[in-house]
Amino acid sequence: MAEEIRKVGVVGLGAMGAGIAQLCVEAGVETVGREVSAELGENARDRIGHFLTRKVEKAQMDQAARDAAVGRLSLTTDLAGLADCDLVIEAIVEELGPKQELFAELERICRPDAVLATNTSALSVTEIASRVASPGRVVGMHFFNPAPLMPLVEIVRAELSSDDAFETAYAFGALLGKHPIRCNDTPGFVVNRILIPLLNDCVRTLDEARVTVEDLDAGMKHGAGWPMGPCELLDLVGIDVHVHASEALWDKLREPRMAPPARLVAMANAGLYGRKSGRGFYTYG
Ligand SMILES: NC(=O)c1ccc[n+]([C@@H]2O[C@H](COP(=O)([O-])OP(=O)(O)OC[C@H]3O[C@@H](n4cnc5c(N)ncnc54)[C@H](O)[C@@H]3O)[C@@H](O)[C@H]2O)c1
Numbered sequence: 001m002a003e004e005i006r007k008v009g010v011v012g013l014g015a016m017g018a019g020i021a022q023l024c025v026e027a028g029v030e031t032v033g034r035e036v037s038a039e040l041g042e043n044a045r046d047r048i049g050h051f052l053t054r055k056v057e058k059a060q061m062d063q064a065a066r067d068a069a070v071g072r073l074s075l076t077t078d079l080a081g082l083a084d085c086d087l088v089i090e091a092i093v094e095e096l097g098p099k100q101e102l103f104a105e106l107e108r109i110c111r112p113d114a115v116l117a118t119n120t121s122a123l124s125v126t127e128i129a130s131r132v133a134s135p136g137r138v139v140g141m142h143f144f145n146p147a148p149l150m151p152l153v154e155i156v157r158a159e160l161s162s163d164d165a166f167e168t169a170y171a172f173g174a175l176l177g178k179h180p181i182r183c184n185d186t187p188g189f190v191v192n193r194i195l196i197p198l199l200n201d202c203v204r205t206l207d208e209a210r211v212t213v214e215d216l217d218a219g220m221k222h223g224a225g226w227p228m229g230p231c232e233l234l235d236l237v238g239i240d241v242h243v244h245a246s247e248a249l250w251d252k253l254r255e256p257r258m259a260p261p262a263r264l265v266a267m268a269n270a271g272l273y274g275r276k277s278g279r280g281f282y283t284y285g
Pocket residue numbers: 011012013014015016017034035036040090091092093094095098102119120121122142143144145241
């Protein structure tokens with residue numbers, strides 16, 4: 001495997017990919033971002049530039065460092081632009097088919113020693129790697145949203161991941177300033193496997209105990225030491241995102257606690273997503 005990560009490719013510059021690309025350029029690593037259109041790539045670069053400007057305004061970074069970081073990001077719509085990357089991190093749509101296709105193409109384009117990582121939340125890394133002739137190079141790097149702010153990255157070992165690829169990804173997570181943890185490729189990995197059913201329990205308790213949203217949040221903050229209440233957290237994550245992840249866990253594990261409570265499914269269907277739509281358990285505005 002590549003001894004040192006000098007150049008990184010990020011495929012998909014949406015919410016997660018742009019955040020990951022920002023982390024890479026801030027860490028001083030040359031980064032190529034691949035989007036499906038030049039316009040989407042440029043929008044992502046503008047968002048990254050904007051976030052880094054805010055850091056300058058808050059005196060967390062100086063202007064020269066900001067400009068150098070933005071200068072490290074190049075854009076491409078052509079996957080061949082990732083040919084000389086030491087590591088490629090995929091953050092495209094959460095669908096198995098497109099991810100499998102992309103990894104098969106990346107294998108053709110990238111050097112044989114390049115590590116290929118997926119940021120999937122709910123798919124199996126092993127399945128994503130199943131169309132690749134050398135699956136040893138494929139691992140999971142699961143960042144949390146928003147990637148520039150959340151300290152954790154789960155480094156996921158798929159069934160056939162090589163030790164080299166796994167440890168290269170772990171070391172790169174640390175180089176980005178994250179707190180990496182190692183785990184195997186099981187549904188939900190570590191945090192979502194625990195957090196999703198726990199949040200589902202909280203919502204079921206709302207109805208069973210007939211506690212108010214405010215009192216449930218106060219209960220978990222003041223009685224369990226949570227930094228924010230479960231309803232506040234669901235509004236922040238996005239009720240739609242949570243329901244989608246919960247359904248994925250339920251599909252794979254068939255444990256009743258994994259299934260999204262009817263109340264959350266109804267909220268997602270009604271567009272009550274939380275902060276991003278202005279209304280969820282609470283109203284924002
Ligand atoms: N949003 C979260 O909270 C979160 C957290 C952790 C992991 N993830 C995972 O990260 C991945 C991306 O999620 P997101 O929320 O950033 O999605 P998003 O919809 O914001 O971004 C996906 C981007 O990928 C682009 N894209 C699609 N196909 C592409 C291709 N073949 N090549 C290049 N670009 C392509 C799209 O144009 C879009 O901009 C998913 O696998 C998701 O499960 C999401």
